[in-house]
Amino acid sequence: MKTIQTTAAKIQRLEIQGARNIAVAAIKAVKALATETKTRDKQEFLKELAEAKTTLFASRETEPLMRNAVRWILNQVEESSSIEVKKLASLVDSAAEQFLKNLEASKERIAEIGAKRVKNGSVIMTHCHSSTVTHLLRQAKLDGKTFEVICTESRPVFQGRTTAKEMLELGVKTTLIVDSAARSFMNQVDQVFMGADALTSEGNVVNKIGTSMVALIAKEARTPFYVVSELLKFDPVTRFGDFEKIEERSPSEVWEAPPRGLVIRNPAFDITRRDFVHGIICEEGIIPPHSIIQVMHRRYPWISE
Numbered sequence: 001m002k003t004i005q006t007t008a009a010k011i012q013r014l015e016i017q018g019a020r021n022i023a024v025a026a027i028k029a030v031k032a033l034a035t036e037t038k039t040r041d042k043q044e045f046l047k048e049l050a051e052a053k054t055t056l057f058a059s060r061e062t063e064p065l066m067r068n069a070v071r072w073i074l075n076q077v078e079e080s081s082s083i084e085v086k087k088l089a090s091l092v093d094s095a096a097e098q099f100l101k102n103l104e105a106s107k108e109r110i111a112e113i114g115a116k117r118v119k120n121g122s123v124i125m126t127h128c129h130s131s132t133v134t135h136l137l138r139q140a141k142l143d144g145k146t147f148e149v150i151c152t153e154s155r156p157v158f159q160g161r162t163t164a165k166e167m168l169e170l171g172v173k174t175t176l177i178v179d180s181a182a183r184s185f186m187n188q189v190d191q192v193f194m195g196a197d198a199l200t201s202e203g204n205v206v207n208k209i210g211t212s213m214v215a216l217i218a219k220e221a222r223t224p225f226y227v228v229s230e231l232l233k234f235d236p237v238t239r240f241g242d243f244e245k246i247e248e249r250s251p252s253e254v255w256e257a258p259p260r261g262l263v264i265r266n267p268a269f270d271i272t273r274r275d276f277v278h279g280i281i282c283e284e285g286i287i288p289p290h291s292i293i294q295v296m297h298r299r300y301p302w303i304s305e
């Protein structure tokens, strides 16, 4: 349980950030738990896994990729006819490995597809830090494309700096702007590439706060706005009426020592309506956002079970 708690704390503090990194860390923590378990029967083991799930899910509430991954792995144990803890633990291990392998394959496929959309000599805008977006841009660079990147700081915790550093390491000309300068620069931008934390059944996209503002500006400037995301960021509960919960973080991230009586709000994410999204670049290709349910049904039928 120690690894689970440490991982959940790192996720909560944003030491591990971005939906993909969060999911990978959670999967690895569940894997470690299975290796280290001292439980003696299936019931005890299942209880321990359920506790781990609760702790991980509570670390950040807008992370369906993590939830889908952990749910899928735990499902393998619940459905197994095996009762021996050793066998069940090894089942967790292989399920976790398989999930990670598939996630890696999706990331590569997305980069391969998306890199073709990067035009030579173009300027790309992104917001926050998405490892899926930076991987796509790395692939474009490997394909010999020349392009520039404009990234926003992404207040309040400046994840845009991580993007800027990665782009510079790639040898890409990079410009960092404050979030509120996005409109001033949009006319120089050819395409926007944006990550996602959650995809809803209606094809709306949940991502770092400020994303919907960039989408609005892009639409006004007729700049294509692409979402770059693994399909497993789809949240099945949205299909049955629930709204995606938007995490609200501590006001101290915005202002450490504010004057008394001041109300500070710090939502971590916002929702971009599907009409602002040119396409979702995912492992199934570039899809229109409104087709998400059919695509999920075809590719991951277990998601809504």
Ligand code: RUB
Residues within 6 Å of the ligand: 014, 016, 017, 018, 019, 020, 021, 127, 128, 129, 130, 131, 132, 133, 159, 194, 195, 196, 197, 207, 208, 268
């Ligand atoms: C990160 C963020 C990223 C998505 C996608 O927010 O909004 O765009 O998580 O990232 P935070 P990835 O820093 O608050 O976690 O493509 O790496 O999954």
